[in-house]
Amino acid sequence: MTTPKTFKQFWGLFTTLLAIFSIGAVLLPIFLNAHPWPTAARDYLAMRGNTDSGATNLVSAIYLGYRVFDTFGETIVLLVSVLGTMGILTRVESLVDASSDDEHTIGTVSGFSLSQEKRRSHTLRTHLLEVVTGKIGPIVLLFGFYVMLYGHVSPGGGFQGGVILASGIIFLALGNPQEGSSGISNPEILVRIETVAFLILVLVFFSGFFMGNGFFGNPLESTQVPVGYIVLLNAIIGLKVGTSIGFMCIAMMGGGY
Amino acid sequence: MVERILLLLLFMVGFWGIVGKKHIIKKIFGLNILNNAAVILFIVEGSRIGTNAPIMEQTGSSIVDPVPQALMLTAIVIGVCITALSLALAVHLYKISGSFDIDTIRLKVQDEA
Numbered sequence: 001m002t003t004p005k006t007f008k009q010f011w012g013l014f015t016t017l018l019a020i021f022s023i024g025a026v027l028l029p030i031f032l033n034a035h036p037w038p039t040a041a042r043d044y045l046a047m048r049g050n051t052d053s054g055a056t057n058l059v060s061a062i063y064l065g066y067r068v069f070d071t072f073g074e075t076i077v078l079l080v081s082v083l084g085t086m087g088i089l090t091r092v093e094s095l096v097d098a099s100s101d102d103e104h105t106i107g108t109v110s111g112f113s114l115s116q117e118k119r120r121s122h123t124l125r126t127h128l129l130e131v132v133t134g135k136i137g138p139i140v141l142l143f144g145f146y147v148m149l150y151g152h153v154s155p156g157g158g159f160q161g162g163v164i165l166a167s168g169i170i171f172l173a174l175g176n177p178q179e180g181s182s183g184i185s186n187p188e189i190l191v192r193i194e195t196v197a198f199l200i201l202v203l204v205f206f207s208g209f210f211m212g213n214g215f216f217g218n219p220l221e222s223t224q225v226p227v228g229y230i231v232l233l234n235a236i237i238g239l240k241v242g243t244s245i246g247f248m249c250i251a252m253m254g255g256g257y
Numbered sequence: 258m259v260e261r262i263l264l265l266l267l268f269m270v271g272f273w274g275i276v277g278k279k280h281i282i283k284k285i286f287g288l289n290i291l292n293n294a295a296v297i298l299f300i301v302e303g304s305r306i307g308t309n310a311p312i313m314e315q316t317g318s319s320i321v322d323p324v325p326q327a328l329m330l331t332a333i334v335i336g337v338c339i340t341a342l343s344l345a346l347a348v349h350l351y352k353i354s355g356s357f358d359i360d361t362i363r364l365k366v367q368d369e370a
Contacts, residue, residue: 016277024269031265031298032258037305042322049323050313058311058320062327074331081338088345155310159330163337241334248341252348 053218054227055152063157064230068216071233072205075240079198082244089251134175141168141184148238152227158234162241169246173253190247197240204232260301268294281347281357285340292336299325299332 049058053065063071148161173185183189208217218229271294274287303325311323351357354365 016273019276020269020273023272024265027265027268031261031268033302037302037322039306039322041324042306042320045311045323046313046320056313058313058323059327059330062323063330067327070328070331074334077335077338081342085341085345088342088349091349153312155312157330159334245337252341252344 052226053230054225055230057152057154057157060151060157060230060234064233065218068205068233071237072201072216075198075201075237078241078244079194082194082248085248086251130175132175133171137168137171137175139168140164140171144168144238144242148234149231151234151238152230158237159241161234162238163245165238165242166245166249169242170249170253173246173250185246185250187247187250190243190250194240194243194247197236197243201233201236201240204229204236261298264294264298264301267297279358279360281350281359285343285347288343289336289340292332292339296329296332296336299329 045058045062049061049065050056053061055061055065144161144164144167146161147156147164148158151157151161169184169190205216207219208214211217211219211221213219213221218226220226220228268291271287271289271291274290275284278284278287303322307319307321309318309320311320311326313320347357350362354362356362356365
């Protein structure tokens, strides 16, 4: 922050500081709250969570069992966010095409562009980047699948594994020397995987109907392996989150639409 | 107590980034810092009644409350969505005005109006 010279700059600094310290004063009691945290939910979950859902990891027992409606809304928010981002970025691309103004072309849109003629010339695209990301990508993908599929017994789950999957997809997209040599960094395939994963997610939520447990109900509840439902949902959500975040990043790097 | 004061400071740093900075990318950074301060506050609150991770490998141990952790999982994903949308909007504004500075953008909009 530069030292203020005119009255207007001084006034701007004063109002900013006033706003920051006001919000600090308002939030101080919330942050320093010493009210005892209720233990009822923790005790209930510690007692019943494992037997109800079969998951050792109680967090996944909550977000794929007790509060699965929340997770459903969250996946919809992710879908809407991808749609919005794509809508805005597509408009940007059409603006660029209309004006064909190279001076105002932004680095993030065309810099790491996946199109063949641009990627050779960009200074940040070195051989080091291509070699390292191309080699590390499949390992990151494997780790992502591990985190995704073992979310019920260890820290992890669909969302976490999905984000690791997205980083693997981005690594592969950065490390590909030839365009289109790897289908997993192809935006069209990523979008298809995402939409199909969302459709399967909704169908799986309906599957509880046939066992008499209702929407969101666990169809395997009365069987020996109730945890199968959580593993299945983790896998679907991981695929959906991984492809949608990977797709957004690839589109921001200039691939895609 | 110390960690709570540090979290409040982190929150205020994020808020300063939003209201005090002129650069749009720095504003988005501030939004992320603010989001993370709220997430860590919930995790700290939930960890007041236990010490172990909520993974039921051994029974009878005092675990932290898993409910705030499951809620924060949602908050983190929503934060990613907000970041992506705001970055796309920033790119759009840059395309229109040629700048990330909000004063320049405002001047540009006033000129066009």
